[in-house]
Amino acid sequence: MTDVKRAELIFICLMLLNGFVATLNCTSPTPESLFSSLEKNLFPKKLLRPVKSFSSPTNITIGITVVGILGVDEKSQSLTTVLWQVLEWDIEGLSWDEEECGTKRVSVPREKLWVPDIHISEFMDEDKSPNTPYVYLLNTGHVYDDKPVRMVSSCRLVIYNFPFDIQNCTLTFGSYLHFATDIRMIQGPTSEEILQESQDVLVTNGEWELIGISVAPSTLSLDVGSYSEIRYHIILRRRPVLYVVNLLIPSCFLITVDLFSFLLPPHSVDRSSFKMTLILGYTVFLLIMNDLLPVTGDTTPFINVFFSISLALMVASLLETVFITNIQYSSSRYSAMPHWLNVLVLRYLAVVVCLPRTKKSNRKTFFHDSSNREPPQNSGITNISAFHLQSVSGDTPPAKPNPTLSMPALDELRKLSRDLLAIRLQMDKHFQGSKTSEDWQMVGLVIDRFLFGLYIVFLGVSFITIICIWTLSNS
Incomplete structure (x- = not known):
C-alpha cells in the first residue's frame, strides 16, 4: 500500500509540473474517440x-440575467x-484539435468535472432550481456552465413610501469554502448589458418592475481568510x-363627501x-382592504x-x-352670553368667516294695564263704543247715553284687549326669540363656519404634504 501511495504522489507531482491535463489526442473525429x-x-x-x-487561483467569471420576479x-x-446564472472557468492544460476530434465544443455531465x-449569501430557502446535468466544454479547456436558478433571498425592504x-x-x-487565494470571482457582463438583457427576456409583468441593476466586486474578510465575491x-x-x-x-372620495357634509344645515x-x-363606511372599507396593505414590524408605511x-x-x-x-338646540336654556365671547365671536370672528350678524326687528309691543283705573264717565271713546255696540246690536241709540248701561260692554272690551295683547306678545316671542337665544345660535353658526374653514385648510395641507413626501422619496 505504501508503494501505491508513493506512485500516486509521483503521478500528481508530474502532472503539476507538466500541466493539469495534457493535450488530448483523438484516434478519429468521432464522439466516441473524444470521450474516450x-x-x-x-x-x-x-x-x-x-x-x-x-x-494559482481559479478565475470564475460570473454573469446573471433576471428572468422573472415572482414576488x-x-x-x-x-x-x-x-x-x-452563467459560470465560466478554464481547465489549465486541456486542449484538443478541432479537426482531429471533430468538434470545437462538447457537452459533458456536470458530475464528471470539477465545479x-x-x-x-442571501439564500434563505431550499434550492428549488431545475436540474441541469450538463455543461459545455470547449477545445481550449474553457468550461461554460449556464443554469436557471430559482431562489428566495433575504432583502431589507423599506416600505415607508x-x-x-x-x-x-x-x-x-x-x-462557500474556498478563499480568495483559491477561487477569484471575476465580473462578466457590465451592469448596463445585464439590465438590457434582463428587460428583454423578463417574462413576468406583475406588481414589480425592474428598473436598474448594478454590479461590483467585493471581498469578505474574516479571521481565517478573505473570500472573493461579486455583489x-x-x-x-x-x-x-x-x-x-x-x-x-x-x-379621497369619502373624505370629500365628509368635507361637503358641512354644507348641511345642522338646525x-x-x-x-x-x-x-x-365613519362606519370608512372603517369597513379599511377592514376589507387590509389585505392589500404591507405587514412589517420595522417601519410603518406612510399610507397607514x-x-x-x-x-x-x-x-x-x-x-x-x-x-x-348642542348649541343650536339648547340655546334657549343658556344664560346670558359673556361680553368677551360676544365681542370675540360675533364682532371679530364673524367678519373673518364672512357671516354678518342679522339685523333684529325694531318693532316693540307695549302693554298698558288699565284694569285698575276707572274710565272717565264722559269719555268720548266710551260714548263711541257704547253707541257702536248698540248700533251693531240693532237697537236705536238713545238721545242721551246712559253710563250704567255702557259699563259691561267696556269691561268686555278691556278683557278682550288684554287677551289680544298677550297673544301678540307670545307670537312675537315665538317668531323673534329672545336676544340670548339668538346670540347663542349666531355663535354656533360662526364657529361652524370657522371650523369648516380650518377643516379645508388642514385637509389641503395634509394632502399636499403627503404628495410632496411621496414625490421627493421617489425622486
Missing part, C-alpha cells in the same frame, strides 16, 4: 481544482426571483396603480347621523398614516357637529 480521451485524461481528476499549481414578501423580508461551489416604494435587493455570489444590486419599483385605484381614490338636518354613517389622518379628520368632524348641534 476525456475519460482517460480528464474525468478521473474531477476531485482536483484544475490548475497547474495550488498557489416580494414584506412580512418575511424576502425576494423570490428566477435567474440565469466551483458558488452560492448566494408604499405603494410608491423602490426596493434595492442585494445578491452576493461567492465561493449585484437589483433595483425594483412597485407598480402603484392597483393600490391607487383600490385604496387612495376611495379614501334642520341630522348631520351627525350622516357623518357617523361615513394617511388613513389614520383621514379617520381622525372624520371623527373630529363628527365631534364638531355634535358641539354645534
Whole structure:
C-alpha cells in the first residue's frame, strides 16, 4: 500500500509540473474517440481544482440575467426571483484539435468535472432550481456552465413610501469554502448589458418592475481568510396603480363627501347621523382592504398614516357637529352670553368667516294695564263704543247715553284687549326669540363656519404634504 501511495504522489507531482491535463489526442473525429480521451485524461481528476499549481487561483467569471420576479414578501423580508446564472472557468492544460476530434465544443455531465461551489449569501430557502446535468466544454479547456436558478433571498425592504416604494435587493455570489487565494470571482457582463438583457427576456409583468441593476466586486474578510465575491444590486419599483385605484381614490372620495357634509344645515338636518354613517363606511372599507396593505414590524408605511389622518379628520368632524348641534338646540336654556365671547365671536370672528350678524326687528309691543283705573264717565271713546255696540246690536241709540248701561260692554272690551295683547306678545316671542337665544345660535353658526374653514385648510395641507413626501422619496 505504501508503494501505491508513493506512485500516486509521483503521478500528481508530474502532472503539476507538466500541466493539469495534457493535450488530448483523438484516434478519429468521432464522439466516441473524444470521450474516450476525456475519460482517460480528464474525468478521473474531477476531485482536483484544475490548475497547474495550488498557489494559482481559479478565475470564475460570473454573469446573471433576471428572468422573472415572482414576488416580494414584506412580512418575511424576502425576494423570490428566477435567474440565469452563467459560470465560466478554464481547465489549465486541456486542449484538443478541432479537426482531429471533430468538434470545437462538447457537452459533458456536470458530475464528471470539477465545479466551483458558488452560492448566494442571501439564500434563505431550499434550492428549488431545475436540474441541469450538463455543461459545455470547449477545445481550449474553457468550461461554460449556464443554469436557471430559482431562489428566495433575504432583502431589507423599506416600505415607508408604499405603494410608491423602490426596493434595492442585494445578491452576493461567492465561493462557500474556498478563499480568495483559491477561487477569484471575476465580473462578466457590465451592469448596463445585464439590465438590457434582463428587460428583454423578463417574462413576468406583475406588481414589480425592474428598473436598474448594478454590479461590483467585493471581498469578505474574516479571521481565517478573505473570500472573493461579486455583489449585484437589483433595483425594483412597485407598480402603484392597483393600490391607487383600490385604496387612495376611495379614501379621497369619502373624505370629500365628509368635507361637503358641512354644507348641511345642522338646525334642520341630522348631520351627525350622516357623518357617523361615513365613519362606519370608512372603517369597513379599511377592514376589507387590509389585505392589500404591507405587514412589517420595522417601519410603518406612510399610507397607514394617511388613513389614520383621514379617520381622525372624520371623527373630529363628527365631534364638531355634535358641539354645534348642542348649541343650536339648547340655546334657549343658556344664560346670558359673556361680553368677551360676544365681542370675540360675533364682532371679530364673524367678519373673518364672512357671516354678518342679522339685523333684529325694531318693532316693540307695549302693554298698558288699565284694569285698575276707572274710565272717565264722559269719555268720548266710551260714548263711541257704547253707541257702536248698540248700533251693531240693532237697537236705536238713545238721545242721551246712559253710563250704567255702557259699563259691561267696556269691561268686555278691556278683557278682550288684554287677551289680544298677550297673544301678540307670545307670537312675537315665538317668531323673534329672545336676544340670548339668538346670540347663542349666531355663535354656533360662526364657529361652524370657522371650523369648516380650518377643516379645508388642514385637509389641503395634509394632502399636499403627503404628495410632496411621496414625490421627493421617489425622486
